[in-house]
Amino acid sequence: MTQAKPPPGGSGPDGSRMGPTRISTLVVAGLGAAAVAWLLISSLYYSGIPRLPWLPVVTLAGLAVLEAYAAINTRGRIERKPGRDPVNPLLVARFVVLAKASALAAAIFAGFYAGLTGWLFVENTRAALDDRPAASGGLLASLALVGAALWLERSCRVPERPDDEREQDSRESRPGQR
Numbered sequence: 001m002t003q004a005k006p007p008p009g010g011s012g013p014d015g016s017r018m019g020p021t022r023i024s025t026l027v028v029a030g031l032g033a034a035a036v037a038w039l040l041i042s043s044l045y046y047s048g049i050p051r052l053p054w055l056p057v058v059t060l061a062g063l064a065v066l067e068a069y070a071a072i073n074t075r076g077r078i079e080r081k082p083g084r085d086p087v088n089p090l091l092v093a094r095f096v097v098l099a100k101a102s103a104l105a106a107a108i109f110a111g112f113y114a115g116l117t118g119w120l121f122v123e124n125t126r127a128a129l130d131d132r133p134a135a136s137g138g139l140l141a142s143l144a145l146v147g148a149a150l151w152l153e154r155s156c157r158v159p160e161r162p163d164d165e166r167e168q169d170s171r172e173s174r175p176g177q178r
Contacts, residue, residue, distance in 0.1 A: 021100050021153055026107035026146060033111030034118070041119050051127070052116075052134035060109060060141035067102065067148040070095060075155040096156045103149035110142035 041049075074095055077087035117135040120128045 018096075018100075021103050021150060026103060029104060030107045030111030030114065033108045034115035037112040037115030038119055041116060052131045052138075054134055054137070056109075057134060057137040057141050060106065060138065060145050063102065064106075064141060064144040064148040067099065067145070067152045071148065071152040071155040074152070078155070078157075079159060092156045095152055099149045099153035099156070103146055103153065106142050106145035106149060110139060110146060113139035113142055 073084075074087060074092065077084045078092070080086065113135055117132070117139050120132050120135050
C-alpha cells in the first residue's frame with residue numbers, strides 16, 4: 001500500500017513551518033492597495049478631503065529606523081560579536097513576527113501612497129500640488145520600512161556552521177532511533 005501524502009501547508013513536517021516573506025506577496029499587496037487608492041481618490045471629490053498629514057510619514061520613517069537598528073543589533077548578537085550579549089531566542093522569534101507583519105503593512109501603505117501620488121501628479125489643482133510632498137514622503141517612508149523589515153527578517157536567521165565545526169548529534173548518527 002502507498003501512504004497518503006499530507007496536504008500542502010498542512011500538518012506535514014515542512015508544511016507547518018513559517019518561511020521567509022515572499023517578495024511576490026508584497027508586490028501583489030502593494031499593487032492591490034495602489035488600485036484601491038486610485039479608485040477611491042478618483043471617485044471621491046478630492047477638494048472635500050483635508051490636506052494629507054505628515055504624521056503617518058514620520059511614523060513610518062521612525063519604524064523603519066527602529067527596525068534597521070534592531071536588524072544591526074540582532075545580527076551582531078546572533079553572530080556573537082565581541083562586546084554583545086547573547087541573543088534571547090524568544091526575542092528573535094518576536095522580531096521575525098514583527099518583521100513579517102510590518103513588511104506586509106508597509107507594502108500596503110506603499111501601494112496606497114503610490115496610487116495616491118500617481119493620481120496627484122495627474123491632477124492639476126492647487127490642492128493636489130500641495131499634497132504631493134506628503135504623498136511622495138509617505139511612499140519613500142513606506143518603501144524604507146519594507147526594506148528595513150526584510151533586513152530584520154534576514155538578520156534573524158541562524159548562520160550556517162561550516163562542516164568541520166559541526167558536531168554530529170546523537171540523533172544524526174542514528175536516524176532510525178529517537
